[in-house]
Amino acid sequence: MSAILMSGKELSDVLNEKMKKSVEELVEKGVIPGLAVVLVGEDPASQTYVRNKEIRAKKLGIHSVVERYPETIKESELLNVVDRLNADDQIHGILVQLPLPKQINENRILMAIDPSKDVDGFHPINMGKLFIGQPDRIPCTPYGIMKMLDHYGVELEGKRAVVIGRSNIVGKPMAQLLMMKNATVTIAHSRTKHLQELARQADILVVAIGRGHFVTKDFVKPGAAVVDVGMNRDENGKLIGDVKMDEVKEVAGFLTPVPKGVGPMTITMLMYQTIESAKQSLKADQ
Incomplete structure (x- = not known):
């Protein structure tokens, strides 16, 4: 078995075409x-x-x-x-x-x-809205990941999700967005005990720990969807993720590559939220 690669680059290209049309419609107005x-x-x-x-x-x-x-x-x-x-x-x-x-x-x-211009989604007001289940501006990386999971048909409701990483930028908002889709979520981190065993229970595993090739096939439940948020350099200067892709792709059902996985979607969602902010300003003026 080899995992289906979830290409952020391909999805980004699809969304770019839709966003271009949205911009053209706004310009007409x-x-x-x-x-x-x-x-x-x-x-x-x-x-x-x-x-x-x-x-x-x-x-x-x-x-x-x-x-x-x-x-x-x-x-x-x-x-x-x-x-x-x-x-x-x-x-x-x-x-x-x-x-x-x-x-x-x-x-x-x-x-x-x-906060209405905070297209990165990091302002405490926007974070607060997210965590009470009324999202407005959302941190772009987790937002992009949710779009990818939806696009590739990864089922979330009732599933077990493990997020490795607890940052305000990725880990915490990621967990909240997964919970809002009725996944059962565990946040893990570098000090979590028995991390490998915990990760292996996940139907959806999101890795944002910032350590190159930290997650091997022994962390992954067969058929799981694995999202690699890592951006690291190996000893030769090559860009690598937090997940050992060559190993994990033989076990996982879905996997994001590095590069061309999560990265392109982060910028895409930044642009998407800028366009949405412009739409809202137009409504406010009418």
Whole structure:
């Protein structure tokens, strides 16, 4: 048996076509969705992420603004930037690229973003809405994973799900979204005892632990759907996931590859939420 590969790249291409049409419809009504990305410093990974977001936005017809600032920027100056973007009617989504320099309190910056423009879904108000079962803006990676599971027909209701990783960005919101689809969810992490045995009980296994090839076939129940959120580099600089794909694909029923698995869907959902924010602003004006 070899797992069905759940390609985020292929699904992303399908959704891109739908989003292009949504943007065209908005433009006909006089609204161009606008996304502002704020980049501080010269971190190479951040530069790459921002460039990819900019390219994707332009392909979809989204008005993309990238504001670059030196690593020496003061927190008060960055807060002024966020305030200005909050007040800009042409901007429907704001993303402050993390990490930020040590002199800046990341939470303070994220808190300053207007929740209606928080297309990353990290604002406490949006997190709170998610956790009371009334989601509005949702963290993009878990949102993208849910779209993939739905697209590939992975059944969730009544199933056992294990999420390895407890971050606010992936693990916790992932668990909540799975629960909202009536899965029975366990959150595990690096200090969980008997992790391998626990993981092997999962019908859906989501791995976001940040350790290259951590999950081997011994973690996986035959036929399970395995979602690999990891982005790591091996000793040769090759991009690898948290899951040992060559082994696991012989046991799992479904598996996301790395690359071209979860990654493309994260950017896709960022664009989707920017477009939805533009739609909501149009309704508010009518």
